[in-house]
Amino acid sequence: MTANPGRSYTLAELAEQVGGTITGDATVRISGVGTLAGASASQISFLTNPKYTPQLTSTSAGAVIVPEKAAGDAPCPALVVKNPHAAFARIAQCFDTTPAVASGVAPSAVVADSATLGDNVSLGPHVVIEDGAVIGDNVSIGANTVIGKGAVIGNDCVFYPNVTIYHDVVIGQGVVIQAQTVIGADGFGYANDNGLWLPIPQTGSVRIGDNSYIGASSSIDRGAMEDTVIGDNVIIDNQVQVGHNCIIGDHSCICGSTGIAGSCHIGKYVIIGGGVGINGHISICDKVQVTGYTMIVQDITEPGVYSSGQPAMPNRDWRKNVIRLRQVDSLYQRVKALEKLRES
Known part of the structure; x- marks a missing residue:
């Protein structure tokens, strides 16, 4: 179901998109989404955190998306699914x-003249597409964005205003890049030569896979070689720095203000909290979770949570x-001296 703002859907129609079972009136019409506390009778909300169960029982939403264990707590029609958050995300897109x-x-x-544009490409004011760049089908590029020489952009990408894609960067299909981000x-x-800094030409590039999302004002540096x-x-969230020659595995999540220095290898399904250094x-192996403001100074070789x-x-305690x-x-x-004294 494609997004169609202004249209309403029955709960049964929405359920067809995400599966699950319906309790209550499947014909209730939904025209938007909202929070449990603030939703109106024409909106749908969801519950994932048990902390908000009291809001569920008193919600004015027209329908809710809930896990099976909370189905009986809903005062309105409910869509019962295994993953309410994911179901809500799909429904919200409508x-x-x-x-x-x-x-x-x-x-x-x-x-x-030497650039190639696919079908149904949209370019906002003052967009620049440089020599040899290749833009796929159904790509939308916001105002003032620059696509550098030889860059390749896959189908169905969306770039917001003021994005800069440097030369020879390769971006897959369905990638979304928010404003002010710089790639490459x-x-x-x-x-360093006796105190004089000598720049090393960065002759590698950046490759971004399909269906990735990059937030505003983030930077992904090109490789050295x-x-x-x-x-x-x-x-990747807002204001994230990814240094040169980093490799970030599929389905990973990098939260805001994280800084990743060069040549790091981050595995698949890794979640890195905000402000991490x-x-x-x-090297970080697959399925690691790093909580916010953690400093990683050595390899992580076992899945798990690290902090x-x-x-x-309170300041006084600190x-x-x-x-x-x-x-x-x-x-x-003192303890060491006491132990020696005891041994003697």
Whole structure:
């Protein structure tokens, strides 16, 4: 079912898109989505976190998407599924009101004679498509975006305004890139000669797989000699830095303000929380979850959850802990001396 803002659907029609079973009136009409606390009788909401069960029991939504264990708590028709969040995401797409980034080809767009445009390409004002670039079918490119020489853009991509795609970057199908993001700028490669920084030409590129999503104001640097590689269905949040020659595996998630230094290899199905810092040349295996503000300084070879950030606490307690931390070494030395004395 394609997005059709302004149209309403019966709960039965929506259920056809996601499966599951319906309890209550399957003919109730839905024209939008909302939160459990704020939804109206014409909207559908969902429950995944048991914390919000009280909101479920009092919701004014016309219908809700719930797991089986919560079906009896709904005061309205319910769509019972295994993964309510995923079902909600698919249903919400039917009501997406996001405007198109471009419609047709703007008169001010500049397309090089040697560039190739597929069918049904839309280019916003002042878009620049440089020599040898190849743009696939059904691609929409927002205002002021630049597609560099020799870049290849797959079918069904959407680039928002002010995106910059450098030369020879290869992007797969169905990729969405939000505003101000830069793909393929030089990696941070320099050699020091007696205090003088010498730039190392970055002759690799960037390859991004199908159906990946990249947030606003993020940067993915090109490789020094080999390519930086982003796999299929990778989601990258806003203001993320991916250094040169990194490899990020399929279906991974990188949250906002994370910084990944060069030559890191991140596996598949990895989730990295916000504000994480990853040293260069680190390898992280598949199915790892890193919580926010963690610092990764060595390889992770076993799946699981990893943390190092310190949660907030009252300032007074924090100051005490800092003082005690400074005393750890002297305490260690005292214990060590006592152990030696005891042994003698």
